Amino acid sequence: MTAVPSADPALTPELRALAETATAWPFEEARKIVERLKRRPKDEVLFETGYGPSGLPHIGTFGEVARTTMVRHAFHILTEGKVKTRLLCFSDDMDGMRKIPENVPDRAALEPYLQMPLTVVPNPFGGGYASFGDHNNAMLRRFLDTFGFDYEFASATDYYKSGKLDAVLRQAAVKYDAIMEVMLPTLGEERQATYSPFLPISPVSGRVLYVPLKAVDADAGTITFTDEDGVDKTLPVTGGAVKLQWKPDFGARWAALGVDFEMFGKDHQTNAPVYDKICEVLGVEPPEHYVYELFLDVNGQKISKSKGNGLTIDEWLTYASTESLALYMFQSPRSAKKLHFDVIPKAVDEYFHFLARYETQDWKSRLGNPVWHIHSGNPPKVDMPVSFTMLLNLASASNTVEEDVLWGFLRRHVPGVSAQTHPKLAELVVYAVRYFKAFVEPNKRFRAPDDVERGALEALYAALGTLPEDAGADEIQNALYDVARPIPRYQDLKAKGATPERPGISVEWFNTIYQVLLGEQRGPRFGSFVQIYGIPETRALIREKLD
Structure with missing residues (x-):
């Protein structure tokens, strides 16, 4: 900000x-x-x-x-x-x-x-x-x-x-x-009997006292009360002797x-x-x-400074940028929101999404774009070729906590990319490795495929083998659809534009891929992921899980 x-x-x-x-x-x-x-x-x-x-x-x-x-x-x-x-x-x-x-x-x-x-x-x-x-x-x-x-x-x-x-x-x-x-009307009967807007600081103990007052002298600007030693004391309301x-x-x-x-x-x-x-x-x-x-917090309870049950300031900044946190604050401030580690990746990706849109918007739309408010009217220009979620899934698929490994995948996607040409991407790589090591890797939960899923993944393995290694994300995604379309479990006839001859693809197919191959509940657009991760590497990942 x-x-x-x-x-x-x-x-x-x-x-x-x-x-x-x-x-x-x-x-x-x-x-x-x-x-x-x-x-x-x-x-x-x-x-x-x-x-x-x-x-x-x-x-x-x-x-x-x-x-x-x-x-x-x-x-x-x-x-x-x-x-x-x-x-x-x-x-x-x-x-x-x-x-x-x-x-x-x-x-x-x-x-x-x-x-x-x-x-x-x-x-x-x-x-x-x-x-x-x-x-x-x-x-x-x-x-x-x-x-x-x-x-x-x-x-x-x-x-x-x-x-x-x-x-x-x-x-x-x-x-x-x-x-x-x-x-007084805001208090219960018992509290009314002892309430005072002035709280004296005890000259005896130094404590802030919740005691009834015996006198208030408006002309002298003093209050009188019984101190903890049982002695009546008179203090000025000024100079820090009392507080409200x-x-x-x-x-x-x-x-x-x-x-x-x-x-x-x-x-x-x-x-x-x-x-x-x-x-x-x-x-x-x-x-x-x-x-x-x-x-x-993660359990839906109000976060508390004394309990320490929410994210701390330093914890967010360990895994994401200041701008992503500012975006989280901007969005829907009158709606209760969970403030836990699992909200960070979405906040990061949404920030760069809004930043990319800003460049193409007219001024009316810009004034509604969160990044205009986050940066006080002067959002930076940033080229972000991949999402934070994509980086996490690359780390997950390769099971690496090495930044150099991620840079290898990124250079395949954007030839010549480096920390010098894309400093914001370099920051994201650091955050992604930290986040993967802390939260993704310990919670990966792979499951074995059932017979239908095994057959579908074998078909995907074969289909990817027919594609050139430099196939684009859309070509890979279409191959993914073509594998799932004939399988009844993965057909979605309610999808927009779906017909019995060409049904849509249900989310269950993507869940199969994420859970069996990546050990996660959700993931990126698979075509884009494979394009960056590599077709041979993806086929090897499928074979490893099937074997």
């Missing part, structure tokens, strides 16, 4: 006119912000994303920044770059550690620090970071920097302690009763910073009206929202 440009070379009146009606979701959201500016003119628009550093950052966290950047660029186009924008990534690192994450070393060592602010909890990972919160913040920034995002990082601890939130905290003390009127409960904190931060746009996961959707009301109580119009669906 690229940062929002200061001067987009394609920013023309014609492009802006098309953007006014573009249907891609970033444009739909950007138009809401344009309308907002008509109601509330300002010189600078603030986009915000939130991060809870209670665990290591995962890809869902990145998704918020990537998607918000896409909306920010769409807004840049709609306003012809005339309105300054900022993206603030805000870390709620002053929150108390409510539970110890499952994926940290020496969990017992963190037990004494439960309920303390995350920037006070010792860092269990080492590496020179002062606290658990500092470590996780650094992990987030490192990854955002990898993608070249144009953003500013903000720490709640810094904002509370430096006084940047003092004005809104004093206002919250003044509006204490109004905030309670918003909050998370729901009031959401709305108060919007008010303090003047946030214009923020997106968040579906788990916040029911609370969004509360955030809005708090912001309004504090005298500021709440920002525009975008609610996205949550990511799921």
